[in-house]
Amino acid sequence: xxxxxxxxxxxxxxxxxxxxxxxxxxxxxxxxxxxxxxxxxxxxxxxxxxxxxxxxxxxxxxxxxxxxxxxxxxxxxxxxxxxxxxxxxxxxxxxxxxxxxxxxxxxxxxxxxxxxxxxxxxxxxxxxxxxxxxxxxxxxxxxxxxxxxxxxxxxxxxxxxxxxxxxxxxxxxxxxxxxxxxxxxxxxxxxxxxxxxxxxxxxxxxxxxxxxxxxxxxxxxxxxxxxxxxxxxxxxxxxxxxxxxxxxxxxxxxxxxxxxxxxxxxxxxxxxxxxxxxxxxxxxxxxxxxxxxxxxxxxxxxxxxxxxxxxxxxxxxxxxxxxxxxxxxxxxxxxxxxxxxxxxxxxxxxxxxxxxxxxxxxxxxxxxxxx
Amino acid sequence: xxxxxxxxxxxxxxxxxxxxxxxxxxxxxxxxxxxxxxxxxxxxxxxxxxxxxxxxxxxxxxxxxxxxxxxxxxxxxxxxxxxxxxxxxxxxxxxxxxxxxxxxxxxxxxxxxxxxxxxxxxxxxxxxxxxxxxxxxxxxxxxxxxxxxxxxxxxxxxxxxxxxxxxxxxxxxxxxxxxxxxxxxxxxxxxxxxxxxxxxxxxxxxxxxxxxxxxxxxxxxxxxxxxxxxxxxxxxxxxxxxxxxxxxxxxxxxxxxxxxxxxxxxxxxxxxxxxxxxxxxxxxxxx
Numbered sequence: 001x002x003x004x005x006x007x008x009x010x011x012x013x014x015x016x017x018x019x020x021x022x023x024x025x026x027x028x029x030x031x032x033x034x035x036x037x038x039x040x041x042x043x044x045x046x047x048x049x050x051x052x053x054x055x056x057x058x059x060x061x062x063x064x065x066x067x068x069x070x071x072x073x074x075x076x077x078x079x080x081x082x083x084x085x086x087x088x089x090x091x092x093x094x095x096x097x098x099x100x101x102x103x104x105x106x107x108x109x110x111x112x113x114x115x116x117x118x119x120x121x122x123x124x125x126x127x128x129x130x131x132x133x134x135x136x137x138x139x140x141x142x143x144x145x146x147x148x149x150x151x152x153x154x155x156x157x158x159x160x161x162x163x164x165x166x167x168x169x170x171x172x173x174x175x176x177x178x179x180x181x182x183x184x185x186x187x188x189x190x191x192x193x194x195x196x197x198x199x200x201x202x203x204x205x206x207x208x209x210x211x212x213x214x215x216x217x218x219x220x221x222x223x224x225x226x227x228x229x230x231x232x233x234x235x236x237x238x239x240x241x242x243x244x245x246x247x248x249x250x251x252x253x254x255x256x257x258x259x260x261x262x263x264x265x266x267x268x269x270x271x272x273x274x275x276x277x278x279x280x281x282x283x284x285x286x287x288x289x290x291x292x293x294x295x296x297x298x299x300x301x302x303x304x305x306x307x308x309x310x311x312x313x314x315x316x317x318x319x320x321x322x323x324x325x326x327x328x329x330x331x332x333x334x335x336x337x338x339x340x341x342x343x344x345x346x347x348x349x350x351x352x353x354x355x356x357x358x359x360x361x362x363x364x365x366x367x368x369x370x371x
Numbered sequence: 372x373x374x375x376x377x378x379x380x381x382x383x384x385x386x387x388x389x390x391x392x393x394x395x396x397x398x399x400x401x402x403x404x405x406x407x408x409x410x411x412x413x414x415x416x417x418x419x420x421x422x423x424x425x426x427x428x429x430x431x432x433x434x435x436x437x438x439x440x441x442x443x444x445x446x447x448x449x450x451x452x453x454x455x456x457x458x459x460x461x462x463x464x465x466x467x468x469x470x471x472x473x474x475x476x477x478x479x480x481x482x483x484x485x486x487x488x489x490x491x492x493x494x495x496x497x498x499x500x501x502x503x504x505x506x507x508x509x510x511x512x513x514x515x516x517x518x519x520x521x522x523x524x525x526x527x528x529x530x531x532x533x534x535x536x537x538x539x540x541x542x543x544x545x546x547x548x549x550x551x552x553x554x555x556x557x558x559x560x561x562x563x564x565x566x567x568x569x570x571x572x573x574x575x576x577x578x579x580x581x582x583x584x585x586x587x588x589x590x591x592x593x594x595x596x597x598x599x600x601x602x603x604x605x606x607x608x609x610x611x612x613x614x615x616x617x618x619x620x621x622x623x624x625x626x627x628x629x630x631x632x633x634x635x636x637x638x639x640x641x642x643x644x645x646x647x648x649x650x651x652x653x654x655x656x657x658x
Contacts, residue, residue, distance in 0.1 A: 050555060072554045073413035073557040073558070083548050087549065087553070087566075089571050098566075102557030
């Protein structure tokens with residue numbers, strides 16, 4: 001196991017720049033997830049780590065060794081591919097053995113390693129089969145097994161779950177997390193699925209258009225998104241984002257929301273960071289997560305930390321575990337995640353509580369978090 | 372049931388046409404087989420289509436071992452062996468070079484790869500006659516003129532265009548991730564080709580072998596131009612047998628000789644045709 005440092009990585013194909021100055025430092029044992037929409041450069045970045053592509057500029061360091069220009073075979077990095085990339089002409093055992101064989105590991109050690117990996121992943125009964133005789137989940141296990149057998153310093157996972165059906169995907173996600181906890185290995189994992197990113201990562205790098213938008217723990221990325229893109233991309237349902245006017249009444253700041261024929265809503269805020277004061281009299285983009293909006297149940301709400309508003313229920317979407325409700329609040333649509341047992345009617349007017357400790361504000365011009 | 376009648380009639384007409392065409396195609400084979408098993412007098416008396424009255428294997432024996440081809444009455448046997456000595460290395464080498472070219476052209480995207488491939492493809496369309504004189508010069512320069520090795524060389528060069536085309540197109544559809552995975556697992560340049568690509572190329576290898584074997588076995592012009600008495604391939608020997616101007620024309624021996632010359636390609640088709648289909652079926656089930 002080892003640490004990985006990406007220092008000022010650039011990559012361009014001809015005139016198009018696909019990676020802009022990416023720097024990430026990973027400690028030993030970290031699970032880093034690169035997440036972003038397709039075309040954001042996350043796979044290119046992974047290929048650069050793997051040595052399958054050369055960066056146009058910057059350094060890749062594994063442990064304390066500079067591997068920027070080392071070939072993929074000389075890096076001691078294993079990769080699990082999206083299509084599993086199992087060699088169709090070899091049995092499962094041969095597939096797992098292949099990287100060891102290529103590295104001229106002694107045959108008795110190879111056999112031992114194949115056995116221990118197969119046991120770990122519970123694929124012992126599949127060792128003599130060929131890849132085409134396996135199901136998707138089994139292939140996935142074999143691909144992981146092949147990566148494990150070599151005991152590399154770093155593992156790369158390139159969207160390993162996206163070819164599996166929904167249920168299996170959840171199971172394998174848990175398996176991968178368990179594996180990481182058990183082996184303490186350093187892992188870089190690429191996905192476009194923000195839930196996978198949240199559940200697996202010790203840190204997440206959100207990317208868009210070849211630029212790293214934010215690097216942080218899942219908690220940071222979810223609760224303090226660095227900009228509007230991250231706020232909208234991470235979390236399902238999306239964070240509610242609305243343009244609001246910031247006003248000041250003495251020391252108390254308020255957000256005013258109004259659109260269409262609905263009554264204007266003013267939300268008095270708890271004490272805010274000094275940076276926000278500079279926006280008094282101007283518009284900001286306010287963001288609030290769906291789970292930070294509750295239905296008022298008549299109990300007194302702690303003033304300052306939260307705020308009661310009137311809103312109309314437009315759409316009700318029960319998911320079983322909870323019910324998503326689209327509210328009309330001051331003419332804007334907000335999604336709220338409510339208790340599943342509430343009796344709700346479409347068109348119903350009601351009082352809702354907003355937990356203001358979860359509120360974030362963004363600059364409408366730069367789209368950056370105001371902190 | 373009533374409306375099934377015209378369908379049945381249509382079927383009948385279809386099969387009648389197919390059977391007729393099959394017979395038409397088989398006719399020359401029948402004529403060759405029947406007349407190679409007759410004494411010469413029966414052929415001279417006419418009726419090429421009749422079955423032999425007196426069955427004999429004498430023409431086959433003559434064609435194989437005693438017919439006058441060159442100076443010596445050697446039969447086709449030594450030339451049959453010559454043809455194998457030319458065909459086997461030429462097929463193996465051109466297939467291997469084609470696989471190597473296909474591997475390089477698809478897995479290493481270098482500048483001009485497509486232009487290079489187009490140029491190699493163009494070589495497929497160059498008529499044999501055009502290259503005769505430059506090739507003769509080249510063989511002379513290499514000291515290979517009139518030898519078996521020289522003919523292997525010529526046929527390999529001429530086959531590379533085709534084999535490259537076959538393997539390039541096959542490897543272009545080959546999953547990139549497999550190659551990338553093998554590279555990360557530590558396979559080198561030849562490791563990827565020998566351990567991953569070639570073992571997965573069964574159907575393409577069979578296609579290449581059928582194509583190259585048939586072409587080189589039946590090739591005449593290079594054989595006639597670049598060989599001497601010791602290195603004639605079978606096609607040239609057969610031509611000499613049939614065109615020998617001395618004595619009586621032994622048609623039954625000629626027919627037998629032609630049949631002998633055709634047997635290896637028939638065998639290749641029959642044996643590998645089966646594997647070819649099997650290979651395609653195995654590949655068609657998504658793996």
